[in-house]
Structures are given as C-alpha cells and as structure tokens.
C-alpha cells in the first residue's frame with residue numbers, strides 16, 4: 001500500500017497511538033493538531049496503531065512503498081529527453097502522537113525493512129524527521145528536549161529546526177558464531193532511542209505494567225516495591241574505546257580512555273549492580289533526570305551505574321534525580337562511552353526502551369551496546 005501525494009508536497013505521516021499515556025492521542029489530534037495542519041496547508045495521512053507492535057509492523061511492511069512514492073514525487077523529469085533523475089535522498093516527515101514506545105516501534109520497523117537494501121545505501125539514503133507530540137506516559141524524548149506539551153511540539157514542527165536523533169544498537173552473538181569465533185559475529189537485535197537498563201530500573205519497568213492504570217505514578221509504585229525488596233544484580237560491564245567519566249571534584253567530564261582500541265577493554269565495572277542505565281536521553285519522565293549530561297544528538301551513550309548499595313543510598317539517589325544532583329553522590333558513577341558489553345554470570349533480563357530481552361549468561365551471552373555510526377541507519381532527526 002503506497003501513498004499518492006495529494007500535492008507537490010508529500011504528506012506528513014501522523015501516527016497516533018490511542019492507548020498511550022492517558023489515552024488522549026485522538027483528542028489531541030482533533031483539537032490541537034488537525035486544525036493547525038489544516039491552517040498551515042500541510043497535507044497528512046493518518047495511521048492509527050491498533051495494537052502492540054502494529055506501528056512497527058506497519059512500517060516494516062510499508063516503508064519501501066512509501067519511500068518509492070516519495071522518490072517519485074521528487075524525481076526530476078527532463079522535458080527534452082523524458083529521462084527521469086531520481087534524488088539521492090528524500091525526507092520523510094513522521095509525527096507521532098504517543099509515547100517513546102511508539103517512536104521505538106517506528107524506528108525499528110523502518111530499519112528492519114530498509115537496512116542492507118537499496119533503500120539505505122550510498123546511492124540513496126532517506127532522512128526521517130520526527131515530530132513527537134507527547135501523549136505517552138514517560139515521554140522521555142520530548143521531556144529531554146524540553147518540549148512542554150502538544151502545542152509546544154507543534155510550534156517546533158512548524159518552526160522547522162531539527163537535530164539528529166541517534167540510536168543505540170543492541171547486539172548479541174549466536175552460540176555457534178561465538179564458538180566458531182566468527183569475525184563480525186555481533187548481530188543487532190534491536191535499536192534503542194531511550195534507555196537500556198539492568199537491575200532495579202529494569203525490574204521497575206517490568207513491574208510497572210501491572211500499575212499501567214495509574215499513569216506516571218505506576219513507575220513510582222513499581223520502584224517502591226523493588227526498593228523494599230532490593231536485590232543486587234551480578235554482572236560486569238566492559239567499556240571499549242573512548243570513555244569519559246564525570247569527576248565530582250572538577251564537576252566536569254574527564255577523559256578516562258582516549259583510544260579507539262577494540263582489542264581490549266578500556267574500563268571495567270565488576271558489579272554487582274543495583275542500578276544500571278545506558279541511555280541517550282537526559283530525562284526518562286518529567287521530574288526524573290537520571291542522566292543529566294545526555295544529549296540525544298551526540299555520539300555518546302550515557303551510563304549511570306550504582307554498584308552494590310543499600311536502600312538508603314538508592315533512596316538518596318532518587319531524591320536528587322529531579323534536578324540531576326545525584327551525580328554528585330559518592331556511590332553514583334557516571335560515564336560517556338561508545339561501545340559497552342554487559343556480561344552476567346546467570347540468566348537475566350534487560351530492558352530495552354520498555355521492552356524486555358533475556359540475557360543468557362556467560363561470555364557467550366554477552367550483550368553489546370554501541371552508539372550506531374552507520375550512515376545507513378543514522379537517518380533520524382527530531383524537531384526541536
């Protein structure tokens with residue numbers, strides 16, 4: 001199913017998740033978004049997600065025909081020879097009325113479809129510009145960009161300035177590739193735009209599903225449940241290549257490792273971890289800024305690590321997260337890195353943008369996190 005442009009401008013794709021957050025997506029569209037788009041003369045096509053995974057499968061199935069139509073609408077026809085010159089790039093605009101989970105699904109649907117295909121190559125590479133109308137629960141991406149509400153997001157879209165929205169690639173190795181020591185054995189399982197977590201945060205997100213009816217409060221309820229029954233999560237974190245660390249004395253990031261040396265790790269944290277985040281966003285919800293130095297556009301992943309602490313240290317950390325002051329606390333470690341591997345001795349669970357991945361344990365079950373630098377996947381930007 002393709003899209004026939006209704007004008008010389010290709011339509012904006014408006015993806016609504018009616019189930020996000022307080023379920024206000026359709027109302028926000030009708031009262032705030034549609035009148036403004038109509039007034040601006042901006043044509044659009046509405047895509048309403050009907051179930052979990054629908055936005056991802058929609059883009060997996062439809063992004064190639066959509067890009068084909070987009071390219072056709074931009075191709076230049078030579079009047080004399082009738083030859084057609086297709087563009088080497090094309091910009092697709094997607095407005096999401098929903099939360100981070102919907103953005104995550106769209107990104108993964110698009111990349112699953114076009115990666116390693118002629119739709120993302122040196123000959124042709126699309127650009128995808130997101131406008132995120134915050135209608136979810138956490139709205140981490142919007143909150144981190146300082147977007148206050150739907151009207152603010154809309155105003156930024158109409159103003160037209162974008163910045164790159166970089167992703168993290170989460171990879172594993174198959175048992176066979178690991179045993180055969182196959183070169184380039186890492187396979188990307190998923191791309192994440194918000195956060196990968198292990199330990200207390202992951203357990204909290206997992207348990208928060210049962211409190212979904214409580215809105216944002218569900219994370220607090222689930223966190224308190226897990227703090228009351230605090231566990232330590234065994235594992236080691238190996239950093240490769242350049243690493244920066246937050247230095248509490250100078251209150252600055254300092255270089256720990258400069259080399260892009262992939263032969264050995266440049267820093268190791270031996271755990272066990274109470275709390276571990278690897279993220280691209282400063283805030284995960286309004287009033288919760290665990291990685292205040294994160295920038296969704298830069299070439300780093302921000303790491304917040306708290307190793308083997310008790311309830312009082314964790315509560316002290318939570319108390320200081322609204323303004324990011326927890327990074328001054330002794331037990332809180334903060335890094336910026338480009339390639340990280342997590343190895344756990346036993347099976348475990350990883351949270352990737354609100355979804356869950358099993359960790360198989362042992363060195364063959366290592367999970368790699370990388371700030372993705374492939375130009376064929378770094379195609380996303382966001383209006384700011």
Ligand SMILES: Nc1ncnc2c1ncn2[C@@H]1O[C@H](COP(=O)(O)OP(=O)(O)OP(=O)(O)O)[C@@H](O)[C@H]1O
Nearest residue numbers: 020021050051052053098099100101136137138139
């Ligand atoms: N029509 C639908 N009914 C039920 N669930 C849906 C529907 N459409 C999408 N979903 C699922 O809703 C989930 C949550 O979506 P989303 O992330 O947009 O909102 P949120 O969880 O409230 O916000 P945030 O991720 O910002 O905290 C996603 O996993 C998505 O797959």
